[in-house]
Amino acid sequence: MSIKEEQHIAHKTIYLETFGCQMNELDSELVQGQLTALGYIFGDDRESADVVLFNTCSVREQAENKVLSRIGKLGIAKKNGREVVVGLLGCLPEREGKRLLGTYPQIDFICGPSELDRLPSLLHNAMVGEMVSAAERSALQGNRSRRSSSLSAAEDNLELLDLSRAFDPDFRQQSGKSAYVRITRGCNKFCTYCVVPNTRGAEVHRPPDTIVDECRALVKSGTVEITLLGQTVNHYRYTHGIAMNAEGREVPQIGPGISAFKKPIEENQKVTTFAMLLRKIHDEVPELQRLRFVTSYPIDFGDDILNTMRDCPRICNYLHVPAQSGSNAILKKMNRGYTVEEYLKFIERARTIIPDVEIAGDIIIGFCGETEEDYEATRELLRKARFKNNFVFHYSPRPGTVAIDRFEDDVPREVKKRRLNELLALGGEISESVHKAYEGRVVEVFVERLSPKTSQQKGVELKWEQPSIQLSGRTGGDLICVFDVESHEKATLLLGTLVQVCITSSAALLLKGVLQASEC
Ligand code: SAH
Numbered sequence: 001m002s003i004k005e006e007q008h009i010a011h012k013t014i015y016l017e018t019f020g021c022q023m024n025e026l027d028s029e030l031v032q033g034q035l036t037a038l039g040y041i042f043g044d045d046r047e048s049a050d051v052v053l054f055n056t057c058s059v060r061e062q063a064e065n066k067v068l069s070r071i072g073k074l075g076i077a078k079k080n081g082r083e084v085v086v087g088l089l090g091c092l093p094e095r096e097g098k099r100l101l102g103t104y105p106q107i108d109f110i111c112g113p114s115e116l117d118r119l120p121s122l123l124h125n126a127m128v129g130e131m132v133s134a135a136e137r138s139a140l141q142g143n144r145s146r147r148s149s150s151l152s153a154a155e156d157n158l159e160l161l162d163l164s165r166a167f168d169p170d171f172r173q174q175s176g177k178s179a180y181v182r183i184t185r186g187c188n189k190f191c192t193y194c195v196v197p198n199t200r201g202a203e204v205h206r207p208p209d210t211i212v213d214e215c216r217a218l219v220k221s222g223t224v225e226i227t228l229l230g231q232t233v234n235h236y237r238y239t240h241g242i243a244m245n246a247e248g249r250e251v252p253q254i255g256p257g258i259s260a261f262k263k264p265i266e267e268n269q270k271v272t273t274f275a276m277l278l279r280k281i282h283d284e285v286p287e288l289q290r291l292r293f294v295t296s297y298p299i300d301f302g303d304d305i306l307n308t309m310r311d312c313p314r315i316c317n318y319l320h321v322p323a324q325s326g327s328n329a330i331l332k333k334m335n336r337g338y339t340v341e342e343y344l345k346f347i348e349r350a351r352t353i354i355p356d357v358e359i360a361g362d363i364i365i366g367f368c369g370e371t372e373e374d375y376e377a378t379r380e381l382l383r384k385a386r387f388k389n390n391f392v393f394h395y396s397p398r399p400g401t402v403a404i405d406r407f408e409d410d411v412p413r414e415v416k417k418r419r420l421n422e423l424l425a426l427g428g429e430i431s432e433s434v435h436k437a438y439e440g441r442v443v444e445v446f447v448e449r450l451s452p453k454t455s456q457q458k459g460v461e462l463k464w465e466q467p468s469i470q471l472s473g474r475t476g477g478d479l480i481c482v483f484d485v486e487s488h489e490k491a492t493l494l495l496g497t498l499v500q501v502c503i504t505s506s507a508a509l510l511l512k513g514v515l516q517a518s519e520c
């Protein structure tokens with residue numbers, strides 16, 4: 001980069017807003033690290049920033065609408081003379097980037113999740129105000145079509161992007177005490193309602209040694225808790241020795257057991273399964289205090305994973321394993337590949353092998369053709385599965401999915417709304433009883449932050465004493481836990497550490513307790 005070019009970057013401020021899942025949160029963190037290293041400065045004022053970046057989600061229409069309304073406002077500001085570069089990253093441009101560039105001239109460039117390694121050059125071009133063609137405004141010119149590509153330099157570059165931030169704790173949550181590590185990209189499941197296989201492409205597995213190296217580097221730079229990420233994280237499976245780059249280094253593989261070069265797997269080839277990866281990280285990074293993973297797929301869940309969780313004390317006893325529906329007819333239409341009975345058997349197996357495991361779920365309500373009986377079956381599933389919390393979403397038809405083409409979105413809005421509210425209420429009752437069962441127990445809590453005001457107000461409602469200083473963290477089972485400390489100095493000391501808390505009271509999504517050093 002020339003001196004003249006560097007002057008365009010120096011001290012330019014970027015406002016970056018992130019929507020969607022943990023994958024996007026991680027991508028944003030990597031983008032921030034990458035661009036900060038180039039001299040950009042990140043700030044939290046959208047109105048005054050030189051550059052506004054949205055890392056978008058496409059999973060529901062609502063998520064897209066939020067971003068588009070912000071884009072609309074920026075369009076007006078630009079017309080009124082504001083000089084700002086607007087970039088759209090993530091899943092929305094991957095889904096329909098070209099149309100967006102045509103419809104919204106205020107967008108200076110777009111960059112899908114598979115092309116983040118090219119973000120600095122796209123942004124730079126926009127910053128220097130070069131006359132760029134529509135093709136150059138986009139990193140998505142069908143070239144690296146994500147579903148059709150075999151392993152390419154693109155994956156190698158993304159691998160480098162993943163590795164780049166491991167050494168700099170400043171860009172991570174809780175000042176680097178808690179970090180995400182991606183183990184797979186993409187998804188091969190094709191649930192009929194879901195846009196993710198289109199936006200994130202085919203499933204790609206990272207080599208285990210690279211993952212362990214990244215975990216080790218994170219721990220060295222102060223990380224206490226690592227969450228492994230994948231759309232179907234437990235589907236991880238790496239076959240060694242069949243995907244090498246020119247330097248003989250192992251590179252990510254596409255799909256379980258299928259190398260980038262599509263060589264057949266030979267009998268004596270070594271495979272690292274998800275259970276083996278968990279144990280490897282646990283054993284080879286002994287200073288790591290907590291290891292988690294999200295999101296799990298209900299099938300692909302062998303006892304080997306559950307046994308590893310039970311046997312490795314620093315792996316958290318927590319599973320986020322969405323059911324999506326309690327009706328077999330709907331599950332079939334969703335192409336989820338399991339029945340309610342199989343799902344419940346899995347939950348039972350998990351609770352037998354790991355007695356104190358906590359389980360969270362997701363449900364889509366009002367999917368095409370969902371009858372009152374289907375909905376009742378979902379209520380029944382909730383009662384049986386006893387999730388510590390359960391996310392409920394209205395079905396949102398997504399362009400490019402099988403469901404939007406083949407099935408009618410025929411559940412009326414008000415019926416969806418009623419079912420959603422009723423399910424939330426039922427989920428709340430179940431959460432409350434799950435949390436109540438912790439009263440009187442001592443739990444280990446990873447202290448994340450000063451408690452937000454809302455939880456203090458909850459405390460007041462429950463007639464808890466108004467706290468002087470309240471800290472908030474999570475148990476291994478991912479239950480939120482708050483407790484009081486007497487001074488700011490003590491709070492600062494405890495942030496980012498693991499403490500023992502005796503639970504004295506609870507609410508639907510909250511435990512409250514006292515530090516175990518005090519009386520229980
Ligand atoms: N890979 C994860 C989920 C990723 S999307 C898994 O399979 O479990 C996160 C959640 O969004 C899903 O669990 C589902 O409940 C919800 N979701 C996905 N597509 C949706 C749609 N079209 N409408 C409503 N909710 C949807």
Ligand code: SF4
Pocket residue numbers: 187188189190191194195196197231232297
């Ligand atoms: Fe979407 Fe299904 Fe893949 Fe999850 S498993 S990301 S819901 S296609």
Ligand code: F3S
Pocket residue numbers: 019020021022023024056057058059090091195196199200
């Ligand atoms: Fe959304 Fe993309 Fe994640 S669609 S849920 S940000 S993978």
